[in-house]
Structure formats: C-alpha cells, structure tokens
Amino acid sequence: MDATEDIWIFVITLTLVAGLVDFRTRKIPNLITIPGMVAGITLRTAMSGWTGTKVAVEGVVLALALLLPLVLARALGAGDWKLMGAVGAFVGPIIFLFVLFGSIVVSGLMALVEMVRTKRVRETFENMLVLLRGFISFGLRRNAEISLDNPKLLKVPFGVAVAVSTVACFWAARLSK
Numbered sequence: 001m002d003a004t005e006d007i008w009i010f011v012i013t014l015t016l017v018a019g020l021v022d023f024r025t026r027k028i029p030n031l032i033t034i035p036g037m038v039a040g041i042t043l044r045t046a047m048s049g050w051t052g053t054k055v056a057v058e059g060v061v062l063a064l065a066l067l068l069p070l071v072l073a074r075a076l077g078a079g080d081w082k083l084m085g086a087v088g089a090f091v092g093p094i095i096f097l098f099v100l101f102g103s104i105v106v107s108g109l110m111a112l113v114e115m116v117r118t119k120r121v122r123e124t125f126e127n128m129l130v131l132l133r134g135f136i137s138f139g140l141r142r143n144a145e146i147s148l149d150n151p152k153l154l155k156v157p158f159g160v161a162v163a164v165s166t167v168a169c170f171w172a173a174r175l176s177k
Contacts, residue, residue, distance in 0.1 A: 008170045010043060011090035015163040018083050022159030028079030033086050040089025059088030059096045066100070080158040087166065095169060102165030103158065110156040120154060127153070 014036045018028045037060060044052035063084040070076035084103075088096040115121045 006047075007043060007090050008173075010039060011087060012163075012166055012170060014039075014086060014090070015083070015159070015166040018079075019157065019160040019163030022079070022157040026155065026157060027077070028083050028159050030079075030082065033079060033082035036086030037082070037089045040086055044089065044092075055092040056089045059090070059092045060085045061088075062093040063088035063096055063100070076158065080162070083159060083162055087162065091169075095173075098169050098172075099162065099165050102168055103161045106164045107156050107158050107161035110161060111154065114154050114156060118154060124154065 014032070018032050018036075021032065022028050041053060041056040041060070044056035046052070048055070064081065067076055067081050067084055071078055071081045084096075084100065087099055091099060111124075115124045
C-alpha cells in the first residue's frame with residue numbers, strides 16, 4: 001500500500017463516519033471534524049515533510065475560505081464546513097475542489113429526491129427564487145425564513161454527500177492510474 005492510499009483510507013473513513021452521524025443527527029460534531037483536520041495535517045506532514053504541511057494547510061484554508069460565506073448566510077452548517085476543512089487537509093486543494101464539486105452535485109440530487117418525495121417541489125423553487133432575488137438585490141445575506149435555522153424547511157445531510165463524493169473521487173483517481 002502506498003502513501004496515497006493511506007490518505008484515501010483515512011479521509012474515506014472520516015467522511016463515512018461523519019456522513020453516518022449527519023444522517024442520524026443532522027449534525028457533524030467537533031469531535032469528528034477537528035481531530036480530522038489535525039490528522040490530515042499530521043499525516044501529510046509525516047509523509048512529505050514541510051511540503052506535505054503546505055499542501056494540507058492550503059487544502060484547509062481553501063475549504064474554509066470558499067465555504068465561509070455559506071456558513072455566515074446559514075446555508076451550510078458549521079459542522080459541514082469544518083468537515084470540508086478536514087477533507088482539504090487530507091487531499092489538498094486540487095482534489096478538494098473535485099470532492100466539493102461532487103458533494104454539491106450529490107447534495108443537489110438528494111434535495112431533488114427529497115422535494116419529490118415530500119411533494120414540496122413548488123415551495124422549494126419559490127424559496128430559491130426569493131433567495132436569488134435577495135442575492136441580486138442585497139448580496140449574500142441571511143434570510144431568516146429560508147435558512148438552516150428554520151425547522152420547517154427541507155434539509156439534506158451534506159455529510160452524506162461529502163462521503164459519497166469522497167468515495168467517488170477515490171475510485172476516479174484509482175481508475176485513472
């Protein structure tokens with residue numbers, strides 16, 4: 001087993017555990033995310049020295065910086081945000097972007113299924129129009145009625161999408177060799 005596979009084993013395990021916890025509780029606790037970030041940086045450093053540290057820190061910073069506006073607007077939970085930082089620590093900034101894109105696609109598909117299942121397609125699209133108009137008029141700001149804080153709205157466990165995307169990226173990387 002090479003060092004790259006070690007990284008994949010750790011990040012897949014992390015995301016599967018986080019996805020399972022998120023599915024069950026709709027939260028990803030710091031007990032998973034913070035040690036995950038530290039483990040990613042530590043593993044990268046142990047494998048590649050300062051170059052590994054640099055790649056891990058770049059992955060964390062990119063993840064946290066890209067997703068912070070969504071956390072501040074309450075469109076993404078803080079646990080999801082920190083999980084993506086941990087993923088960035090393990091896989092670095094380039095692979096992180098692939099995992100992020102895959103996570104967005106998977107969570108979008110999960111949301112579509114949930115909208116159809118609960119017969120809330122029209123309501124969801126109306127809410128999206130409200131958000132889009134608000135974004136165009138006022139920029140990225142919170143909307144109290146359309147946020148994670150509203151228990152009446154549909155929510156999907158983003159941690160599950162991250163786990164699915166991470167596994168898919170692993171297989172894509174493995175098959176491309």
